[in-house]
Every structure is written in structure tokens, then in C-alpha cells.
Amino acid sequence: xxxxxxxxxxxxxxxxxxxxxxxxxxxxxxxxxxxxxxxxxxxxxxxxxxxxxxxxxxxxxxxxxxxxxxxxxxxxxxxxxxxxxxxxxxxxxxxxxxxxxxxxxxxxxxxxxxxxxxxxxxxxxxxxxxxxxxxxxxxxxxxxxxxxxxxxxxxxxxxxxxxxxxxxxxxxxxxxxxxxxxxxxxxxxxxxxxxxxxxxxxxxxxxxxxxxxxxxxxxxxxxxxxxxxxxxxxxxxxxxxxxxxxxxxxxxxxxxxxxxxxxxxxxxxxxxxxxxxxxxxxxxxxxxxxxxxxxxxxxxxxxxxxxxxxxxxxxxxxxxxxxxxxxxxxxxxxxxxxxxxxxxxxxxxxxxxxxxxxxxxxxxxxxxxxxxxxxxxxxxxxxxxxxxxxxxxxxxxxxxxxxxxxxxxxxxxxxxxxxxxxxxxxxxxxxxxxxx
Numbered sequence: 528x529x530x531x532x533x534x535x536x537x538x539x540x541x542x543x544x545x546x547x548x549x550x551x552x553x554x555x556x557x558x559x560x561x562x563x564x565x566x567x568x569x570x571x572x573x574x575x576x577x578x579x580x581x582x583x584x585x586x587x588x589x590x591x592x593x594x595x596x597x598x599x600x601x602x603x604x605x606x607x608x609x610x611x612x613x614x615x616x617x618x619x620x621x622x623x624x625x626x627x628x629x630x631x632x633x634x635x636x637x638x639x640x641x642x643x644x645x646x647x648x649x650x651x652x653x654x655x656x657x658x659x660x661x662x663x664x665x666x667x668x669x670x671x672x673x674x675x676x677x678x679x680x681x682x683x684x685x686x687x688x689x690x691x692x693x694x695x696x697x698x699x700x701x702x703x704x705x706x707x708x709x710x711x712x713x714x715x716x717x718x719x720x721x722x723x724x725x726x727x728x729x730x731x732x733x734x735x736x737x738x739x740x741x742x743x744x745x746x747x748x749x750x751x752x753x754x755x756x757x758x759x760x761x762x763x764x765x766x767x768x769x770x771x772x773x774x775x776x777x778x779x780x781x782x783x784x785x786x787x788x789x790x791x792x793x794x795x796x797x798x799x800x801x802x803x804x805x806x807x808x809x810x811x812x813x814x815x816x817x818x819x820x821x822x823x824x825x826x827x828x829x830x831x832x833x834x835x836x837x838x839x840x841x842x843x844x845x846x847x848x849x850x851x852x853x854x855x856x857x858x859x860x861x862x863x864x865x866x867x868x869x870x871x872x873x874x875x876x877x878x879x880x881x882x883x884x885x886x887x888x889x890x891x892x893x894x895x896x897x898x899x900x901x902x903x904x905x906x907x908x909x910x911x912x913x914x915x916x917x918x919x920x921x922x923x924x925x926x927x928x929x930x931x932x933x934x935x936x937x938x939x940x941x942x943x944x945x946x947x948x949x950x951x952x953x954x955x956x957x958x959x960x961x962x963x
Contacts, residue, residue: 548873550683550702583646584649601652603652603655614639681719683705707840721829732820748765764796765779778796850902
């Protein structure tokens with residue numbers, strides 16, 4: 528459905544339970560975080576999710592300290608007693624070397640990461656948003672925006688609702704502001720003419736699960752050498768123990784190589800795993816789930832992040848970190864930024880005053896990530912050259928101090944004020960780089 532063909536029914540024709548201060552489309556990490564912070568600010572929020580929990584999402588299931596901080600901000604219990612598997616840092620394998628790097632000890636972020644299956648993880652966040660007061664509607668597939676023909680602003684959404692008994696019905700929801708948290712495919716954004724930018728990097732990730740004795744691991748593990756025949760690809764493989772008898776095993780590749788579109792990713796994954804020790808059990812006999820893939824929209828690849836009453840958060844706005852493919856932390860952070868701007872905007876009269884407040888959202892994103900994402904775009908261009916990728920893998924791992932700097936850089940883990948010399952160098956680089 529396009530904006531031009533969307534319903535224009537007045538809000539008063541809609542049942543009161545379908546009217547809110549804000550509609551959030553999608554209950555993934557970005558949507559649930561947005562809804563949580565909006566509801567915590569006292570706003571009436573409708574959180575619309577097309578599936579019913581628990582539901583699967585393609586992901587590595589590993590969370591860096593940056594994501595852990597956002598969970599703590601939402602009041603989520605991240606203890607091991609609550610079912611979270613903790614890890615100490617990142618293990619890097621490549622160039623015949625193996626290096627274990629602890630997460631940096633910082634004031635701004637905790638010093639541990641987590642692992643949790645996405646089906647469980649997303650449900651926890653959605654329920655946390657509900658606890659804060661958001662009204663979650665599962666089985667609600669948003670089909671398009673509702674546009675006021677007088678102002679050309681989005682004033683709600685249409686949706687196809689699937690009831691618990693399987694019955695389907697069309698309905699409408701109205702609110703003065705809508706948040707698109709509907710992932711990389713973001714039908715809502717596309718209906719408004721907001722398409723992906725070709726000048727921004729894009730990644731692809733494929734993963735599956737294996738029964739494996741490596742299920743308990745204190746480190747997230749990253750393999751830097753992915754070969755497609757004689758070609759060294761810009762990306763990495765991962766092994767994340769799940770603590771439940773299985774390991775999440777996958778790979779991520781950037782589109783900066785000429786062979787990007789020709790790679791058969793499931794075959795590449797199987798080829799890589801043939802070189803792992805047999806006792807790890809990464810074979811077809813031990814595979815417990817299909818091999819599935821998803822796109823990784825990076826470096827603000829869809830803009831503007833605010834237009835006509837709609838704010839884009841998470842993957843819908845291309846928030847994935849170009850350096851390491853991490854998306855969950857930035858999804859949740861952008862949700863909190865959007866919620867703060869929305870709360871301030873709705874405290875003002877509709878019109879110019881409110882629009883002035885809403886215009887702060889794209890600026891806040893660029894102030895927070897703009898320079899860093901520009902550096903990330905330069906980084907992915909460099910490693911798209913197989914010679915550079917090979918040199919970085921073979922030479923870099925032999926210098927632990929350089930790799931500690933690289934970990935901070937790639938994971939975006941620095942203290943914004945004070946910090947050590949590495950923090951100050953990274954922060955200065957991001958500050959002087961042009962905004963993404």
C-alpha cells in the first residue's frame with residue numbers, strides 16, 4: 528500500500544482503543560525500546576507486532592557491552608540466574624593466530640557481554656515495554672500509512688490483524704506520531720518513498736545452530752578469514768556458545784567485494800565449517816535449525832530519519848554499525864533517542880513548535896553516530912580490497928596493543944569523557960570525520 532492510496536478516515540471514526548499518542552510499528556529491539564521509553568515518559572503507546580511471541584529472528588544472538596547498557600536502561604535483569612549467558616570479551620582467530628581480548632573496563636559501559644536467543648530476547652523486551660505501560664498488539668501486520676490529505680502528514684496506520692483463533696480483519700490505528708521500527712524491509716518507510724541509499728554499505732549474515740560441546744564459552748569468537756575458493760572475502764565468521772547444548776554459528780559479508788552477489792552463502796558457511804575441528808560437531812548431522820540469512824543495513828542507509836510525522840529507528844533507518852555488523856545496541860539506542868524527542872515534541876502544540884522539536888531527532892543521530900559511521904564506511908571500503916584484508920589479518924593479530932585499540936574502535940566502546948589515550952584518539956577521529 529502506498530501513502531497515496533492509504534485510508535484517510537478521521538481519528539474520531541476509530542475506536543478509542545485504537546487511538547494513542549504514538550504508534551510504534553514493530554516489536555523488535557528498536558520498537559520495544561522506543562515503546563518502553565515513551566511509556567515511561569507517561570505517553571500512551573500502541574506497539575504493533577505482526578507476529579506472535581515467541582518468534583524467530585535471524586541473528587548471531589551475541590550482545591556487546593553497548594547492548595547490555597541498554598538492557599540495564601530498560602530495567603531488564605541480565606543476571607545469569609535470569610537465564611543470560613555472560614561473556615568476558617572477544618576471541619579473534621586468523622592468520623594462524625588466536626587472541627583473546629577482554630571487553631574494555633569503562634565507566635560508560637559494563638565490562639561483560641551476553642548471549643540470548645532472539646526469540647526469547649525480543650519477547651523479554653516486548654514484555655518489558657508492556658510493563659512500562661505500552662499496549663502491545665501481536666498478530667498485527669501494518670499494511671500502510673494513513674495520510675491526512677490536508678497536511679500530507681501520517682496520522683496513523685492500517686493493519687491486518689490475525690486473531691488468536693486465526694480469524695483476520697482489517698483495522699486502523701491513529702496517532703499524531705508514528706515510529707517505523709519494522710526492520711530492514713520497512714514497508715512503512717518504503718510506502719512514504721524512503722528507499723535505501725546505494726552509497727552506503729550493506730551486509731548479509733547467515734547463521735544456524737549446531738549441537739556442540741562448545742556450547743559454554745566465556746568469549747564470543749570471531750574468525751577473520753573467509754575464503755570463497757581463492758578469494759578472501761570482507762567479513763568474518765562467528766561461533767557463539769548458547770549455553771543450552773548448542774552453538775550459534777554464522778558468517779557476515781560486506782557488499783564491498785565485486786563477488787558479493789555471486790557468493791552462495793550456505794555453501795560458504797559449510798565450506799568454512801569443514802575446516803573446524805571435528806569434535807566441535809559443526810556438521811549436518813548436528814545441525815538443529817535451517818541455515819537462514821538476513822540483510823544488515825548499515826551507516827544510515829535510509830534517510831531522512833524524520834519526515835511527515837514518522838521517525839525511523841533501528842534497521843528501518845540503517846543503524847547497523849559498519850565496523851562490526853552490530854545492530855541491536857544501535858536499534859535500542861536510537862529508540863531511546865526517538866522517545867526523548869517525541870516526549871518533548873508532544874509537550875508542545877501541534878504545528879511549527881512541535882516540528883521544531885521533532886527536527887532534533889535526525890540531528891541527534893548524526894551528532895551521536897555520524898562521524899563514527901563515516902569512519903566505518905571508509906573501513907569497509909578498505910577491507911573490500913583482498914590485499915588489505917589479508918594484510919590486516921596476518922599482521923594485525925601479532926600486535927595485542929593494536930588489537931585492543933581495534934576492539935574499542937570496531938565495537939564503539941570508549942568513555943566519551945576522560946578515558947585512556949585510545950578512547951581520546953577514537954573519539955577525536957569520530958568528531959572530526961564528516962557526518963554520515
